[in-house]
Amino acid sequence: MFQPVVDLVQGGIYGHESLIRGPERTVLHSADALFAEARRQGLATRLEMLSAQAGIATFQQHGRGGYLFLNMSATALLQSWAQHGEGFLQALLAGVPLDPSRIVIEMTEHDPVSSRLPALMDVFAALRRWGLRIALDDYGVGHSSMQLWAEARPDLVKVDRYFFQGISRDETRQKLVKAILATAQCLGTPILAEGIETQEDLQTVRDLGIRYAQGWHLGGPASEPLTQVLAPAQAALAARQASPSFGRASNTAASLRVQAPAVKVGRHTNDEVHRLFSEHKNLHAVAVVDEDDRPVGIINRRDFSERYAQRYTRELFGRDLCSRFMNAQPVLVDQHTSMDQLSRVLVSEDQRYLVDGFIITCEGRYDGLGTGEALVRSVTEMRIEAARYANPLTSLPGNIPISQHIGALLEQGAEFVTCYGDLNNFKPFNDVYGYWRGDDMIQLCADTLKQHCDPLRDFVGHVGGDDFVVLFRSPDWQARVQAAIAQFNRGAIDLYDEDGRDRGGIEAEDRYGVLRFFPFVTLSVGALLVGPAPSAGRIRPEDIASAAAQVKHKVKHGSLSLVTERYGQSLVL
Structure with a gap:
């Protein structure tokens, strides 16, 4: 089964979580019952590995884009690593030609992991060398800890559904989530909200500045991965909360938009990017988009030019696709985002926006670029104006x-x-x-x-x-x-x-x-x-x-x- 993970900024499918179910109409149909029995028989690690392999094979058969999230416990990771060592990736893929960079390992753990952190860090380092990403699952409950977050430095933290069920009406939950977001900003980690089941909760999560979300309102587990976000969720994401800047383009990201050409991720080469920079002297960066014009990266002019000026770089990489030198995690901002919301970017740990700028989107598709200088100036003007009145x-x-x-x-x-x-x-x-x-x-x-x-x-x-x-x-x-x-x-x-x-x-x-x-x-x-x-x-x-x-x-x-x-x-x- 596959449950979609939605990018709330782009309004599209970011990836799918692979879920396993036992035989229908049996006591082992639910995942909890299935794994409880596997643990009782000492087969939990083997079942986790087989579940991951089945998820990879089925996902590849459907030919969907985006990331594939695989659940694996710390115990299973360590035992599988002990068994396969450097052959772990080959064992995981089991001959399926899925790009490892599209796999996110969600670490789930019902037992304390603090005593095993050094060994886990070795496994994580190997996974990252192969291009895989790491996520912490169910953060905020069980044995998920700040120590694990700080040591593992995950690429994503999935915050447990407890914090989001009814968050639109619960100020205590809102305060708790804001505290988690403050930690995420300090550590430079994106957050995923689990258990989103109503339109109101979805809009609240989006307005809190959370980038990714998952839950029944966005799509439940299904045998076939979704190709787009469910219509009710799309409508909820399109509806904006009123703010002092609502409807005034001068106080939204749209006012910072610079019209600039973009390049296609699977079509344009580094030589073509170099030619683009040569033709547009004032272009500080180039957005990289997919065939649907959804941003997937950004190429900074200064960094690109420095690399291209090095000996043999053009000869070696000029005909390579432009994705080689791009930042695959650009700052994406919807055109309707208020300056007040944008001001959060200024205090984030990731300060690359000052050089790279950011990509402005319209309904998830590329709409233009914004510069860090313009953002700082506009937010400063907004703060002065607010203080004035x-x-x-x-x-x-x-x-x-x-x-x-x-x-x-x-x-x-x-x-x-x-x-x-x-x-x-x-x-x-x-x-x-x-x-x-x-x-x-x-x-x-x-x-x-x-x-x-x-x-x-x-x-x-x-x-x-x-x-x-x-x-x-x-x-x-x-x-x-x-x-x-x-x-x-x-x-x-x-x-x-x-x-x-x-x-x-x-x-x-x-x-x-x-x-x-x-x-x-x-x-x-x-x-x-x-x-x-x-x-x-x-x-x-x-x-x-x-x-x-x-x-x-x-x-x-x-x-x-x-x-x-x-x-x-x-x-x-």
Whole structure:
């Protein structure tokens, strides 16, 4: 059986994992039962080797492209190496003419491997000499460890399905995955997300910046490898989350695109690449694409020219295919990728993009090149612009970014909720305790709102003073708002002194100069529901902002904590 591995950037099939099944309608049909019985009889290593050989033979028969992922435990690898030594590759291929560079060995292990790491490293070194790649499977559970990751330096880490099931609704899982991604960036290792079973989880994984994914939503195990991604998954990958830069080409990778010719991986030679560089003096690199125009590599001008200038290089390799001198792992960026997402490239350990640049794609196909210099400049400009419009106290986006984000949501035709938050009794508190304590109250509100928002779906802005705007796309927005109100109201009490807490508030002058009692500061929110098509005609961001402000006033005058209205239609909750 074969289950597809999908490249979320290109939107195509990256490879297939080879899976084994026992005889149908028997107790040994499932892989778990089959291997458990093999281990009981002392045949596990032999079964693993036979399974790998069967996968290779069947995959080659189908004639599919991409990588083939083979599962092998550390025990099986070590025992097979002990048996075959330098003949291991020949034993694995068993006469099948599959290019070893298309094989990825997924190391699965249910037993600790720390005591066997030196021997494993020797096996990995041999596999890499032959062109095979190494992946760690089920990372995050069992005996997968940071030590193994650091020592093995795998070409890919497959993170266990536990972290991704329901990740679109689980902020704890999102935080755990971000921590894993931070480690992956430090070690320069691509990540594969396992167990993707819903459209929402797929989009969340993509927006987190994970390159590869696998799961039932992308395709289950089948007797024949897929040729393309399933239609529902293609639609999910095509749908983009709204962001402040949504729909604005100047804030996406498309703005960095340089139109440049590409070469075909199995057709053009090194001499033709040299001729291309000679004809295009400003070309910093050349993309290498397959017959479907999907990028497979990049050739850096400087590196290529230095090699070609060496004695006999042109005579020896000039007629060789251009893939000889290419970087087979270029940075690929979809044209719709926002600058905020692109900024992650700047902090990655792999800094080759500064010299090679990166390849810009459209629906997975080659669309142009981008330079590291242009990326650094654009991200820097974006950061300066964001700082320019950020609130100096909370560092949250101010009026202009809020309006831009509302405009992006309207352009997308998205359904969202505009929540306008305001603090009750804040001015008397600020007058009595001073602006330092008042700033603490405002910061408390900002922190509370951020804590109850999904960073992948929701947007928090600070209009100024004690006014905040939250743009929700989370389906459970109402529960989030109510939780934020309750948490803030509890936290606000702690900012009063002991006398104020005992009395339930403070005495201060009202707007007419009359001394009276004011209870604790509380948070109230006016929520405006905006549907996919609010009404006929074009809706402007300022229309939404104005309507949300009116709902906020109703909250203030009605002494309520939350009032909800649909845009153009009153609906008080």
